[in-house]
Amino acid sequence: MANSNLPNRIIKETQRLLSEPAPGISASPSEVNMRYFNVMILGPTQSPYEGGVFKLELFLSEEYPMIAPKVRFLTKIYHPNIDKLGRICLDILKDKWSPALTIRTVLLSIQALLSAPNPDDPLSENIAKHWKSNEAEALETAKEWTRLYASGA
Template identity: 65%
Template structure:
């Protein structure tokens, strides 16, 4: 990928690494018209209610990146206590635990890990979190149903 005018070296390096060594189960491509905007496809982790799902996310690098975290949200509907109905994600590395040492790759792997281990005690969607706390099996069944309905590759 040739250096495009105005692309910060850091973003260029991360973008190149994402295309050459994609994290397992994750594909992140920059938009052709905006190098700060990425279209992300994430496979639901095996052994979770999200298994076999293919989730669309968008990731945006703000002007302040890497001093401020990327903005990431799910575009595919998902039933998860740490992801709200608008697709916003409650994850420490996207907020107070962000560090410029982290990269797009780290953030995406952290989101994938969050799918494997929901944190109902630090919820973004309290009704989903309550469901997970009161009846985890039933909540996981709903998550599987949403996965089949909204995220499954047909």
Template identity: 35%
Template sequence: MPLVRILEEIRDLEHGSAVTNLTIGPAQENAGPLHYQATMIGPNGSPFEDGIYVLDILFRENHPFSPPVIKCLTRIFHPNIGEDGNIYIGILHHRWNPCLTIEKTLLSIQSLLSSPDADTPSPGNSIAACVFLQNRTEYETIVRECTQKYAM
């Protein structure tokens, strides 16, 4: 049953990909039916603009009752994304809801790029959080440099 739902969610995401700037496909040839890779374009008007971010997605056997495990494979400077690529957003952890789809989840991550949650303590990138809170101009400069270097 989870595979049917996953395939429906992927089909729905593909239909709206021109609007959302999100794409998804199998992670590798032999990855298995629950392992995918998505690409996300950085939001317009943000220092992540035009960057292409690759995300690794592993659906769990009991999907949609547990959140997928999503990791950013593209190096990124962000308060809520660790250097290891782990993404710290509530919907991937304690705020997961079975009504959420992969498209809504990826859109939330895309939105997080524009609106970091640096006030909430998370094990993400504490250096990025400090710079974001203390000097927004410097933060945006670093993000643009990282986007140019790693996401284009």
């Protein structure tokens, strides 16, 4: 592993992610680029994403931890705060970012977002409208997408 030019902080965070994984989350650095993480988040129980395995990518720029990691979903997901490119609308990835936060905090927050979609701060207008006008149907669609795209197949 070539981490000679990696800041200590990233090395420590990576070691902690690997040695004490958060429940339902796995994140491992790419062997080619230690700033690039392959992430898997299990759909939280009691959510329409339950049973799903969602792949994400997380990238730490040169400015990390002064700026937030870049994270996006690679698995298609029906969620008002995640757009079709997998971008995530989450305050701590934008204006609420603080260098005190860690990769682990970010992933736990994304996992929490799966349990509590927020159609009032949407990234996907259509999905948010669906969520607000017919939540039961939107939840069914989310479950269907989870079966179709996140079944770990």
